[in-house]
Amino acid sequence: MINILSYDFMQHAFIAGTMAAILAGIVGYFAIIRHLAFAAHALGHIGFAGAAGALLFGMTPIVGQFILTVFAAFGISLLGERISKSDMAIGIILSFCLGLGTLFLYLYHGFAGQASVILFGNLLGVSNQDLKLMFWLMLISLIALSFISRPLFFSSLEPELAEAKGISPFTIGLFFIVIMAIAVTLASQVVGVILVFTLLVGPAAIAIQCTRYFWSGMIVSVLISIGIVWLGISLSYFTDWPISFWISALTFVFYLLSKKLSKDNLVY
């Protein structure tokens, strides 16, 4: 175990992975109770176009990814005011962005391996600069989330009632989806855009299966998220198989276990 951390790139991987896991665990919990799992998946893929565009214009992929994902989050909120309509809006924006990504990759004549880095993640290649950016994005998101969490939680459970109490569902929804765009950007550094879903929705889904209260759900979600990432990185180190594979496989196994667990009486 001590060996793993003796390498700089492994330290970076653990730090980046932990930051992404914390944010993903919290954001994922809200994403599930707000029925935004599809939006989370879509925002990940949308980031692909952003990263490809950044390569084309000579920027760092994470920056382009972050910018386009946030823009798309705004677009999804503006086009799909109601839950029934939003799946269509998300689908249209998602496919347009994937198309853009294809075009950017076609125009970018550089190293084609970059595409697979974006798609499947490259946690071992996280730079110091990326770490700093990830840290600030995580900090800002966590502060913003703790600020809106009370109305966000209530309007997620009871949108009708929340509106009657004077909470604007649109403003809260927009605020949240922008934070989710940030969480997606961080998560995709760990598992790549293709597998964002596994980190953003997986641990929260497991936590929701086996908890009965808000805080216990939140804490379990974050702990499982961190646990899966650490275990994933370590297993990848020893087996040389991709981190994304291990993380998605662990999520799957834990999810099955939680299904079994939730059948028995829940205590927390």
Add this chain to the structure above:
Amino acid sequence: MEVFDIIKAENVSLGYNQTVIASKITLSIQPGEFIGIFGSNGSGKTTFIRTLLGLIKPVAGNLFIFNAKPTHGNDRIGYMPQLRMIASVAHLTSRTIIGASINSACYGLPILSKKQKSEITNILKLVEAESFADRPFQQLSGGERQRVYLAQSLQGYPPILLLDEPLAGLDPRSQERFIELLYRIKTKLNSTILLTAHDPNPLLKVMDRVLYFANGHAAIGQTKEIMTSENLSALYGLTIDVVHYKDRLIILGENQNLSDYHD
């Protein structure tokens, strides 16, 4: 002592944008009244409630609640909406769901103080839901869920309760239990209750007056004044017979039983 109108409408037209659903509504409701609101789907029952909540503005006329125009987010009104999204609450308990509504419009973390926690327990006792408050909400029966939703609208003990179709989907026995509970709470808190429903029968004993929406108009009065063949025929513009059978009212239209269409 002068009687104070807690809700007052003068020539009010209800609707969305410029589409009028019901017009020329004039009424006044006193504190402590139990008003049953009836009418077919789309006749304006829910629109009336949403207007009282300040979610939509009256198209015309003056509407007052607590001697003021309805405003959005008034915490002196308890509201129980008809449409509910419950699929997503997973295994959260009723206690958590009720807790979520405390100070919900304020920013910050959803942390409850000891005082707020005991307030939740008191409300749960009031609706007789304490025994199942810590079970996952999704495992509760329809009648139990309605009591939890009622508890949520009682948070802060508002003087007015607006209940939109609280009896929908409940079997006759659960309807009866819910109404009895509601009446006990009303007596204890002296609340004013406006409740929409389809079938007046289970409510006959507890209602002070009925508000009936039909055909773009509304009429308010004692049950026996409003629910008559002449009145309902005039409201619907159809021949309608109200038949008294034992303690029940049966509303019959031309060739049809209207209360069957009330779903």
